[in-house]
Amino acid sequence: MAVTTHTTGAPPLPAHPDPQLDAILGSGLPHELSYALDGPFHLLMPDRFDANAAAFKQALTEAGVEGRVYYAKKANKASAWMDRCALSGTGVDVASAGELRDALGHGVRGENVVITGPAKAEGLLRVAVLQGCLIAVDALDELERVIAQAQATTRPARVLLRRLPPAQPHSRFGLDDQELTSALARCAEAGERIVMEGFSFHLSGYDTRARADLAGELVDLCLKARVLGLHADRISIGGGFAVDYTAAEHWEHFLSEQRPDDYHAGKSFAVSDFYPYHSPVAGPDALRAILTTNDLAGRLREAGVMLLLEPGRALLDRAGCTVFRVQGVKDRPGYGIVTVDGSSLSLSEQWFNSEYLPDPVLLPAHEPQGEPYAACVGGATCLESDMVTWRKVRFPARPAVGDLIVYPNTAGYQMDSNESPFHELPLPPKVVLDTAGGTTRWRFDRHPLA
Numbered sequence: 001m002a003v004t005t006h007t008t009g010a011p012p013l014p015a016h017p018d019p020q021l022d023a024i025l026g027s028g029l030p031h032e033l034s035y036a037l038d039g040p041f042h043l044l045m046p047d048r049f050d051a052n053a054a055a056f057k058q059a060l061t062e063a064g065v066e067g068r069v070y071y072a073k074k075a076n077k078a079s080a081w082m083d084r085c086a087l088s089g090t091g092v093d094v095a096s097a098g099e100l101r102d103a104l105g106h107g108v109r110g111e112n113v114v115i116t117g118p119a120k121a122e123g124l125l126r127v128a129v130l131q132g133c134l135i136a137v138d139a140l141d142e143l144e145r146v147i148a149q150a151q152a153t154t155r156p157a158r159v160l161l162r163r164l165p166p167a168q169p170h171s172r173f174g175l176d177d178q179e180l181t182s183a184l185a186r187c188a189e190a191g192e193r194i195v196m197e198g199f200s201f202h203l204s205g206y207d208t209r210a211r212a213d214l215a216g217e218l219v220d221l222c223l224k225a226r227v228l229g230l231h232a233d234r235i236s237i238g239g240g241f242a243v244d245y246t247a248a249e250h251w252e253h254f255l256s257e258q259r260p261d262d263y264h265a266g267k268s269f270a271v272s273d274f275y276p277y278h279s280p281v282a283g284p285d286a287l288r289a290i291l292t293t294n295d296l297a298g299r300l301r302e303a304g305v306m307l308l309l310e311p312g313r314a315l316l317d318r319a320g321c322t323v324f325r326v327q328g329v330k331d332r333p334g335y336g337i338v339t340v341d342g343s344s345l346s347l348s349e350q351w352f353n354s355e356y357l358p359d360p361v362l363l364p365a366h367e368p369q370g371e372p373y374a375a376c377v378g379g380a381t382c383l384e385s386d387m388v389t390w391r392k393v394r395f396p397a398r399p400a401v402g403d404l405i406v407y408p409n410t411a412g413y414q415m416d417s418n419e420s421p422f423h424e425l426p427l428p429p430k431v432v433l434d435t436a437g438g439t440t441r442w443r444f445d446r447h448p449l450a
């Protein structure tokens with residue numbers, strides 16, 4: 001085994017320190033769970049979800065703005081978040097009948113659900129109207145179907161009209177100016193079948209100014225809609241509150257230093273395809289920035305318009321991690337290949353032509369020995385492309401069979417967007433860490449025998 005040549009590798013990119021997570025990782029619990037479950041698993045920390053939701057609400061309160069937070073459910077399927085939303089009155093943003101069933105089944109009230117997504121299925125619209133959910137209408141034909149459901153169920157349909165962002169004219173979502181004019185007229189004409197509560201958008205990217213600008217435009221639209229006799233007292237600015245995974249210095253150093261030689265097989269990624277793992281303004285601070293831009297908070301108050309937001313990733317910040325077990329280690333010139341007991345389908349970034357960059361942490365089964373060791377991480381499948389990490393990560397020692405590799409902060413989008421029982425490998429279960437009463441106890445997110 002050639003040891004001394006394995007010490008280079010990609011520039012380090014550690015996640016922000018997290019003493020609570022370190023305590024859990026140091027407690028022996030991950031090794032115990034890995035033994036019991038005999039495969040990879042995800043750890044969930046719902047207390048963090050609660051704290052994140054509370055921090056967003058706090059930012060609204062500080063700005064004197066009435067608002068509502070809706071968790072964008074597609075970011076992670078766990079039921080733990082639904083339980084927490086139900087209890088705290090946090091709303092949920094869903095886009096399918098399955099997501100709506102899950103939210104309602106865990107006790108989230110229909111009135112606290114917003115339905116987004118394009119051309120929503122008939123069954124979804126029916127349940128949404130019956131349960132009094134708020135429906136973000138994406139197209140004129142969809143508006144007709146919503147009115148028909150209201151007619152059929154004799155329940156008024158609560159709607160927002162989703163705006164095609166003028167700054168993202170190629171978006172496939174939303175209504176353009178002309179369509180908005182038609183939709184407003186149609187809502188007015190539909191009378192009691194429709195309660196037109198306002199407007200919405202969802203922008204890609206994380207620009208706070210773009211969100212503030214468009215929000216200001218939607219406030220004006222509310223005022224225009226009221227002239228037509230419509231309710232129009234709220235706007236939704238969607239999601240896209242950045243998560244800050246790592247410190248600025250690490251991120252800048254990584255971006256300037258990383259090169260194809262830092263990756264297995266000379267793989268290269270377009271830097272523009274990397275998630276911006278460092279954001280100076282993130283989460284609730286991004287909301288604060290939006291609210292202060294052009295005094296959006298003041299305009300909302302003055303117009304009597306409520307602010308709805310739909311964060312996904314940001315509510316899950318530091319609320320989970322993913323644990324694999326090392327199944328094999330082999331040497332290549334200058335680095336090693338670690339194979340773990342799962343696949344990159346449980347760490348979704350690979351499937352967007354990108355890589356999840358916060359450094360995985362080695363949890364050795366025994367006292368680690370020897371020199372630092374750079375290695376990429378492969379999945380236990382027969383595909384060349386199934387690399388959990390292409391980058392040659394600088395581990396403190398050569399990983400050994402039975403060690404664990406922990407990917408930090410994976411709850412937002414990484415865990416289950418692309419999960420698949422490919423190769424008949426089991427889906428990694430989600431293990432919830434409950435900390436009520438000062439002790440940390442674990443349970444399954446969904447009971448395997450239920």
Ligand SMILES: *Cc1c(COP(=O)(O)O)cnc(C)c1O
Pocket residue numbers: 072074075093116117201202238239240241310311312313314
């Ligand atoms: C995906 C999505 C969100 C959540 O986006 P994040 O970047 O996770 O905050 C919110 N609203 C809509 C309409 C979405 O499609």
